[in-house]
Amino acid sequence: MISQLSWKVGGQQGEGIESTGEIFAAAMNHLGYYLYGYRHFSSRIKGGHTNNKIRVSTRPVRSLQDDLDILVAFDQETIDVNFDELHDDGIVIADAKFKPVIPEGSNATLYAVPFTEIARELGSSLMKNMVAIGASGAILDLDAKEYYTIVSQTFGRKGDKVVENNMKAIEKGAAFVQSQSQGQPSKLKLMPADGRKRMFLIGNDAISLGLLAGGCRFMAAYPITPASEIMEFMIKHLPDYGGTVIQTEDEMAAATMAIGSNYAGVRAVTASAGPGLSLMMESIGLAGMTETPLVVIDTQRGGPSTGLPTKQEQSDLMAMIYGTHGEIPKIVIAPSTVEEGFYDAVEALNLAEEYQCPVILLSDLQLSLGKQTIDTLDYDQIEIRRGDLNLEPDLPELKKGEYFKRYKITDSGISPRLVPGTKNGIFHVTGVEHDETGKPSEKAPNRKKQMEKRLRKLQDLPNKFPSPVALNLQHKNPDLLFVGYVSTRGAIEETIERLEQEGLKVNHAQIRLIHPFPTEEVKPLIEEAKQVIVVEHNATAQLANIIKMNAGYGDKISSILKYDGTPFLPGEIYEKCMQEVVVYGNG
Numbered sequence: 001m002i003s004q005l006s007w008k009v010g011g012q013q014g015e016g017i018e019s020t021g022e023i024f025a026a027a028m029n030h031l032g033y034y035l036y037g038y039r040h041f042s043s044r045i046k047g048g049h050t051n052n053k054i055r056v057s058t059r060p061v062r063s064l065q066d067d068l069d070i071l072v073a074f075d076q077e078t079i080d081v082n083f084d085e086l087h088d089d090g091i092v093i094a095d096a097k098f099k100p101v102i103p104e105g106s107n108a109t110l111y112a113v114p115f116t117e118i119a120r121e122l123g124s125s126l127m128k129n130m131v132a133i134g135a136s137g138a139i140l141d142l143d144a145k146e147y148y149t150i151v152s153q154t155f156g157r158k159g160d161k162v163v164e165n166n167m168k169a170i171e172k173g174a175a176f177v178q179s180q181s182q183g184q185p186s187k188l189k190l191m192p193a194d195g196r197k198r199m200f201l202i203g204n205d206a207i208s209l210g211l212l213a214g215g216c217r218f219m220a221a222y223p224i225t226p227a228s229e230i231m232e233f234m235i236k237h238l239p240d241y242g243g244t245v246i247q248t249e250d251e252m253a254a255a256t257m258a259i260g261s262n263y264a265g266v267r268a269v270t271a272s273a274g275p276g277l278s279l280m281m282e283s284i285g286l287a288g289m290t291e292t293p294l295v296v297i298d299t300q301r302g303g304p305s306t307g308l309p310t311k312q313e314q315s316d317l318m319a320m321i322y323g324t325h326g327e328i329p330k331i332v333i334a335p336s337t338v339e340e341g342f343y344d345a346v347e348a349l350n351l352a353e354e355y356q357c358p359v360i361l362l363s364d365l366q367l368s369l370g371k372q373t374i375d376t377l378d379y380d381q382i383e384i385r386r387g388d389l390n391l392e393p394d395l396p397e398l399k400k401g402e403y404f405k406r407y408k409i410t411d412s413g414i415s416p417r418l419v420p421g422t423k424n425g426i427f428h429v430t431g432v433e434h435d436e437t438g439k440p441s442e443k444a445p446n447r448k449k450q451m452e453k454r455l456r457k458l459q460d461l462p463n464k465f466p467s468p469v470a471l472n473l474q475h476k477n478p479d480l481l482f483v484g485y486v487s488t489r490g491a492i493e494e495t496i497e498r499l500e501q502e503g504l505k506v507n508h509a510q511i512r513l514i515h516p517f518p519t520e521e522v523k524p525l526i527e528e529a530k531q532v533i534v535v536e537h538n539a540t541a542q543l544a545n546i547i548k549m550n551a552g553y554g555d556k557i558s559s560i561l562k563y564d565g566t567p568f569l570p571g572e573i574y575e576k577c578m579q580e581v582v583v584y585g586n587g
Contacts, residue, residue: 001191004057006065007136010082011074014046020072020129021052024136026150028056029200029373032193036061036490037371038567043225043309049077058191062337062372062490066571069188070139072132073100074115083108089187093135093177095128111135111177118172127169134173141186144171199374203367206338206374207297208233210345211269213382216295217243218268220257222250222276225309226365227299230271251276255283255296262293263429265391265419267349271297274316275306281323284358286431288328291407291415291454293352293359297345300364300486302565311565312365314486314537317546320360321515329355329413329457332515334362336470336489338372340512346382347466354387355457356414362514364537366487366567389417395424403427403437409449413456458516468513469521472496475505480577481529483522485511485543487567488535494570495577511543517550532557535573539563 009020018039025035036055042048055065068085071078073094079102086092088107094100096112113135115128130151134144147170155162208230211219219238221231235245248254254270261268272280277298287294300316302308320332331351335344344361352359395404406427408415415436418425428438433450435441462468470489480499482492489510496506509525511518526532526547534544534557541559548554560576562568 001189003191006055006068007070008051008053008068009072010051010078013048013050016129017050024133025054027147032195034060034373038064041310066569113176122165122169130166130169131173134170135177138174138177139188141189144174202369202371203338203341204229206341207345210342214346214349215267215384216269218261218266219245220248220254221270222248222254224273224276226368227271227273251279255280259287259292259294269295273299273301274303285324287358289431290429291356295348295352295359297361299368308565312567314364317542329357329454331359334485334514336510339374342377350385364486388414398424405436406438407436409453413453462518465513468518470510472508478505478507478529480506481532482508484535491568491570491573495573498574519550523551526551526553535560537562
């Protein structure tokens with residue numbers, strides 16, 4: 001028996017590849033296994049190679065596996081593109097329709113299963129994906145009945161006959177493979193799972209759940225990969241909580257609508273990717289100058305320009321910190337797991353109102369669209385904090401010509417906030433420099449005071465932010481300290497396991513508060529380590545440079561970079577670590 005399995009299905013985009021992976025994964029999740037899934041797809045509606053790789057394990061996993069146990073192919077291109085991932089004893093299950101061929105000399109086993117033919121016999125070629133799922137189940141020695149609950153949930157609304165036919169497709173696919181294996185015991189039978197029920201969702205859905213739980217009641221957004229699922233989730237669910245979603249004409253309108261809603265006292269967000277964030281920069285500056293809360297979710301993807309719309313990258317980091325012209329207080333946070341995406345979405349809404357400034361929640365394509373098993377979310381942890389917002393103030397009556405000091409100079413840098421229409425609370429609001437009442441003012445002393453007031457806001461945030469760095473500190477004076485952010489966490493964790501087995505002492509810090517940078521927490525970790533390795537998905541070592549700017553020790557810091565559009569695999573980080581950095585311990 002094996003404790004984990006790597007399974008991949010591939011074919012042409014638009015022929016049911018995604019649903020094949022979804023149903024296979026849902027069944028394994030229903031049995032209580034831990035899962036991690038990542039989808040490779042093209043930036044088009046139909047056509048072009050796509051695949052869905054799913055890792056199944058008896059323990060929690062947060063990254064893809066290096067190799068592949070089973071490859072399910074709906075065309076020859078899937079075999080040609082993905083066969084090199086298959087280990088020596090791997091299995092290919094392919095549609096006999098295209099006369100599949102595997103490389104000569106390979107030890108892999110090929111099952112040519114008539115997916116399409118069996119599906120047509122049952123009434124529709126669309127059911128070929130269910131035949132493939134049944135064939136996969138037979139390789140794993142799973143009873144076809146294990147799929148019944150998932151098939152019923154997926155197709156039940158279409159009637160009992162549809163459910164029955166899809167189950168027959170699964171059973172026939174399983175029976176065909178069983179007849180070909182001649183009663184040989186499966187080499188890929190999984191150890192039993194613990195049977196616990198867990199959630200299985202993408203990062204975008206976790207973030208969306210966090211926005212709902214955190215009190216967001218308005219979203220304005222423009223569709224863009226890989227952020228669109230957030231808007232789609234909110235369109236479906238936000239009205240049930242008295243909220244509204246508007247699909248705007250562009251990203252600039254989305255940002256300014258969200259600013260307007262927050263100005264009126266309603267928690268509001270927008271979500272986009274790099275190209276959209278470029279368009280939002282002036283509006284983000286407006287939120288900073290007017291001290292209006294604003295939450296922006298950036299799901300990073302390959303750039304620049306249109307770049308790689310459906311591929312992994314982490315190259316927006318510097319832009320998110322420094323992209324706006326002028327200088328404003330800005331918070332940038334970066335969840336590193338699906339669970340953190342949920343809790344950090346709530347925290348982003350709180351921080352935006354507490355500090356009256358833009359908050360950027362920085363995700364990436366792998367975290368946004370990668371699907372992962374997680375334990376049930378704890379809604380008891382949710383706390384709504386609205387900062388210095390007084391919804392029912394008892395203000396003294398204003399004298400003629402007086403205005404409320406909305407931008408009052410304070411020691412904390414945070415001024416009293418009201419919603420429009422508050423009695424005796426009238427004030428100006430403008431994007432130009434202004435005095436305490438909001439009236440435009442270009443006087444040098446006023447400019448200095450207002451600028452210093454705004455920048456004073458975040459001076460205590462690194463000490464107040466919950467877990468600014470996710471830490472795995474097993475050693476004092478470690479040989480290596482790995483540092484990453486967002487989705488690199490899982491691959492780093494598995495690399496560390498391998499290095500520890502070779503006798504190295506390795507610690508890990510995943511940065512969750514990017515700006516303002518938690519220098520006091522990170523600097524001692526760097527001081528203690530013999531060498532620091534920063535792992536990130538960009539070509540210019542942006543996170544490494546941020547660390548050097550804030551904590552120093554540039555001579556200790558090395559980078560492992562990847563910018564080809566694909567996620568890190570644990571083996572890749574291990575190999576690059578061995579090639580490019582000093583190795584200590586017994587290595």
